[in-house]
Amino acid sequence: MSAIKWNDIDTVLLDMDGTLLDLNYDNVLWNERLPERYATHHGVTAHAARETLERHFVETRHTIEHYCLDYWARFTRLDMLSLHRELAHLIRYRPHAEVFLDRLKASGRHAVLVTNAHRGSLSIKDACTGLIARLDHAFSSHDFRAPKESTEFWVRLNDALPFDPSRTVLIDDNAAVLSAAERHGVAQLVTVTQPDSGRPPRGELAHVAFNGFDEIMPT
Numbered sequence: 001m002s003a004i005k006w007n008d009i010d011t012v013l014l015d016m017d018g019t020l021l022d023l024n025y026d027n028v029l030w031n032e033r034l035p036e037r038y039a040t041h042h043g044v045t046a047h048a049a050r051e052t053l054e055r056h057f058v059e060t061r062h063t064i065e066h067y068c069l070d071y072w073a074r075f076t077r078l079d080m081l082s083l084h085r086e087l088a089h090l091i092r093y094r095p096h097a098e099v100f101l102d103r104l105k106a107s108g109r110h111a112v113l114v115t116n117a118h119r120g121s122l123s124i125k126d127a128c129t130g131l132i133a134r135l136d137h138a139f140s141s142h143d144f145r146a147p148k149e150s151t152e153f154w155v156r157l158n159d160a161l162p163f164d165p166s167r168t169v170l171i172d173d174n175a176a177v178l179s180a181a182e183r184h185g186v187a188q189l190v191t192v193t194q195p196d197s198g199r200p201p202r203g204e205l206a207h208v209a210f211n212g213f214d215e216i217m218p219t
Contacts, residue, residue, distance in 0.1 A: 003190050003208045006219045011168040016115040018173035018195030020097045025090040062149045069118040084124050091128040100213035101134040107218040113138040116148050148177040154184035
């Protein structure tokens with residue numbers, strides 16, 4: 001039985017990283033490659049680099065700066081776009097995501113990307129996957145200068161894309177984002193058990209969850 005009541009859905013809001021695409025790419029980039037390059041560039045130990053970056057990740061969490069490549073380029077003094085391109089071979093769809101998107105389009109429902117990813121990162125991922133062409137609309141939180149965890153994002157998204165929250169589902173791996181969407185009135189909320197194929201599935205999730213998109217194909 002699908003986690004989504006498809007007869008009640010007109011609009012499907014889809015996260016990108018960890019939902020449509022494997023989060024392994026982002027985790028390797030931010031948790032491994034970036035600390036290595038930061039250490040080399042600034043002449044510090046790998047441990048010191050990791051501590052500095054992790055502390056700043058925590059300080060910026062749930063802010064638009066946390067997701068902004070321009071911000072991180074200034075903070076690290078590194079070329080963040082080049083860093084992203086270096087690991088492009090790791091960019092891949094999660095299980096059955098491509099078929100899901102094709103079925104979604106065939107069903108006549110609106111498929112909308114809503115991502116916290118910076119437009120620079122989005123363009124690199126789109127070049128590798130052709131993702132945007134499979135969707136009706138694609139929005140970055142940077143378009144609205146507010147992260148998806150905020151009330152402002154959902155108000156501005158609904159202004160830019162009129163949709164009925166009561167006939168909408170959001171599929172996202174971020175619990176804080178799902179909670180913000182719930183406050184906006186989005187009727188159905190679904191999360192992902194294993195956003196990163198290189199890490200074990202998550203347990204004790206607050207929302208209805210699935211892993212492969214073959215589990216929730218639209219009717």
